[in-house]
Amino acid sequence: MVFRVLRTSHFRYFFLSEIISGFGVGMSTVGANWFLLDETDSSKLIGIMLSVNVISGFLISPFIGILTDKFNRKAMILWAYLVQAAVLIGITSLFLWAGFHIWYLFLFAMVNGMGWTIYMSTSRSLVQELLPEKDLINGNSLTEISLQVGMFMAGAASGILYKFFGFPFILIVNSAAFMTSSIFLSRIRYTSMPIRDKEESYILSFKNGIKYLMDRPKVFFLGVAAIIPLVTTMIYNVVLPEYVEDAVNGGSIVFGLTDMAYGIGGLLSGFIAAAIAKKLSNNITVALFFLVAVSILFVFSLNQYVWFLYLGSLLFGLCNSSLRILMNTTIMKKVSTSFMGRAMSVWMAISLLMQTLFSSGIGLVVDRYYTGIGFVCLGAFMLLGLILHSFICLTTAVDKKTGNFERQDKETG
Numbered sequence: 001m002v003f004r005v006l007r008t009s010h011f012r013y014f015f016l017s018e019i020i021s022g023f024g025v026g027m028s029t030v031g032a033n034w035f036l037l038d039e040t041d042s043s044k045l046i047g048i049m050l051s052v053n054v055i056s057g058f059l060i061s062p063f064i065g066i067l068t069d070k071f072n073r074k075a076m077i078l079w080a081y082l083v084q085a086a087v088l089i090g091i092t093s094l095f096l097w098a099g100f101h102i103w104y105l106f107l108f109a110m111v112n113g114m115g116w117t118i119y120m121s122t123s124r125s126l127v128q129e130l131l132p133e134k135d136l137i138n139g140n141s142l143t144e145i146s147l148q149v150g151m152f153m154a155g156a157a158s159g160i161l162y163k164f165f166g167f168p169f170i171l172i173v174n175s176a177a178f179m180t181s182s183i184f185l186s187r188i189r190y191t192s193m194p195i196r197d198k199e200e201s202y203i204l205s206f207k208n209g210i211k212y213l214m215d216r217p218k219v220f221f222l223g224v225a226a227i228i229p230l231v232t233t234m235i236y237n238v239v240l241p242e243y244v245e246d247a248v249n250g251g252s253i254v255f256g257l258t259d260m261a262y263g264i265g266g267l268l269s270g271f272i273a274a275a276i277a278k279k280l281s282n283n284i285t286v287a288l289f290f291l292v293a294v295s296i297l298f299v300f301s302l303n304q305y306v307w308f309l310y311l312g313s314l315l316f317g318l319c320n321s322s323l324r325i326l327m328n329t330t331i332m333k334k335v336s337t338s339f340m341g342r343a344m345s346v347w348m349a350i351s352l353l354m355q356t357l358f359s360s361g362i363g364l365v366v367d368r369y370y371t372g373i374g375f376v377c378l379g380a381f382m383l384l385g386l387i388l389h390s391f392i393c394l395t396t397a398v399d400k401k402t403g404n405f406e407r408q409d410k411e412t413g
Contacts (some may be wrong), residue, residue, distance in 0.1 A: 005138045010188045011130050017184040018123070018146035021081065024177025026154030028088075029112065029237065030259050031162050031170040032105060037241045039100050044367050047238050051356050053109040054234075057117035058352035064121045065209060065345020073126040073341070078185050080118040085178035087111050092171040108171070113352075120348050125340040128332050130190055137274045137329045144321045145270030153263070159256020209342025219334050222392055223343065226327035227351040228385030229293070229320040232378050233262075234355050235362055236316075239374035246371050248306045261310045265317025273322035283393045286326050290386035293319035297379035301372035327389075 006012045033046055067076060088111070094104050123143070131139040161170055213220040237259075244250040244258060277285040296312045296319070303309060335343050358381070366374045 005131060005135050005142060010190045011139065011142075013184045013187045014126070014130065015142055015146050017181040018143060020177050020184070021119075021181040022147040023154045023157075024174035024181075025112070025116070026259070026263070027158040027161070027177075028108070028170055028174040030154060030158040030256060031167050032108060032112075033237060033241050034159075034162055034255055035100075035167040036102070036105055037245070040102070042367065044364055045102070046241060047362060047364070049105060049109045050234065050238055052106045053113035053116075054352040054355040056110040056113035058349055058356065060114055061117050061121070061345045061349040061352065064118050065342040065348075068121050068125050068341025068345070073122045073129065074185060074188055074190075076118065076122045077126065078182050080115055080122075081178040081182040081185070084111060084115045085175040085182075088171050088175040088178070092168045092175070095168040095171070117345075117348055117352070121341055121344045124328060124332070124344055125337070128337055128340055130188075133333060136332050137277075137325070140325045140329045140332070141270040141274055144273075144325050145267055147266070154259070157256075158259070159253040162256075163253065209339055209346065212336070212339045213343055213346060216334075218392055218396060219331070219343075220346075221388060222327065222334075223331055223347040224350060225385050225389040225392065226324070226331060227347050227354075228381065228388075229323045231351050231354045231358070232293075232297075232382055232385075233320055235358050235374075235378060235381075236262075238362060239366060239371065239378065242366060243300075243371040243374070244309070247304055248309055250306060250309075254306060254309075258309055258313050261313040262317035265314040265319075266321035268314075269318050269321035269325060272318075273325045276322075277326055282326055282330065283389075286323060286389055287386060289319040289322045289326075290382060290389065293323075294379050294382045294386065297375045297382060300375040301379070303372075 006015060032049070036042075036046055036049060088108075091104055091108050091111075094101075094107075098104075127139050127143060128136070158170060161173070213223075240258065241255060244255045248254065250258075273285070273289075276288075280288070293316055296316050300309075300312055303312070331343075332340070358377075362374050362377055365377070
C-alpha cells in the first residue's frame, strides 16, 4: 500500500511540504505564462522566459550537485524555500510600484529556475536518505502525488486568482506557500547518512561525479531517458497558452483547468504506476506509458475540442508522472547515495540545456506556423525517449546473456 510510508512522521512532513511548495510553484508558473501572453501576445517571449528559467538553473547545477553530496540535504531545501519566499516578495513590490515590466518577469523566471534546480537535485536525494530501498517506489509515488496535488490545485486556483486579483497576488501566495513548506520541512527528524570525501575539493568532487556516471554508461543514458518526460512537460507549458487561445478558443480559466487536468493525471499515477509495473514488469510499463503519451501529443496537433484537451491532458499527466516514478525508482536503486546529488545535477543540467534549445525554437515555430505543430515536435521528442529506453533494455538483456555486466553497484564509486 503506497500510503504505508506515511506512518513515519519524517516522511509525512516531507509529503505535506511537497504539496504546499508544489501548489505555490505551479500557481506562479501558470500565472506568469498567462500574464506574459496577456501583456505581449507572444509565444516567442514565453519561450524566452522559459529559457531564462532554465539557463539560470543550468548555470548553478554543477555547484548544487556538489553541495548536495557534501552538506545536509534537508537544510539546503529549507534555505532555498526561505530565500525564494523573500525574493518573491521583492518582485511583487516591483510590480505594485512600477507596473508591468518584462524584466521583472525574467527576474522571476531566473529565481524560479534556480529554485527548481535546487529542489530536483536535493529532494530526490533526500527521499533516498529517508526511506529504505524496498520503500523507494512507494516514496516516489507519494512524492509525485504530493507534487501533483499541489500542481492541480494550483492550476484551478491560478486561473481564478489571476482573473480577479492579478499576478502580483499570486506571487504573494507563492511566497506564503514556501514559508509554510519550510515549517513542515524543519520538523523532519532523521539520521543523515555519513558524507564520503567531505574534505574533497569542489573541482575533484565534480570530476569524480562525472567519472562515476561515465563508468556506468547505461545508468547515464537511463537518466537521460528519464528526463525527457520532464523536459516535455516544461515545453508543453510553452505551447499550451496560445493553443488554448487559438485552437480551442479558451481563456485563462480553460488554461488553468487544463493544467489542473494534467495534475489530476499525475495524482492518479501515484496510485497506479507501481501496481501496473508489478503486473507487467517495469520496462514494459515504461514503454506503454511512452507510447500513450506520444499518441496523445500527436492527436493534440489536430484537436479543436476543449473536452478532449482536458481528457488528453489528464492522460498525458498520468503517463509522464508514471514514467518519472518508475524511472526515478530504478535510478535510485542503481546510484550510490554518495553520488546521487552530483548524478542528479548532471541530468538536470542536460534537462535544462534541452529546455533552453527547444523552448525558444518551438515558440518561434508556433508563432510562424500554427499552434498544433508544437505538439508534433513534443510527440517526436517523447518518441526519442521511448527509443532510448528500449535500446538500454535491449543492450542490458544482451549483456545478461553474455555475462558482460556493467558496474552498477550502489556503494562503489
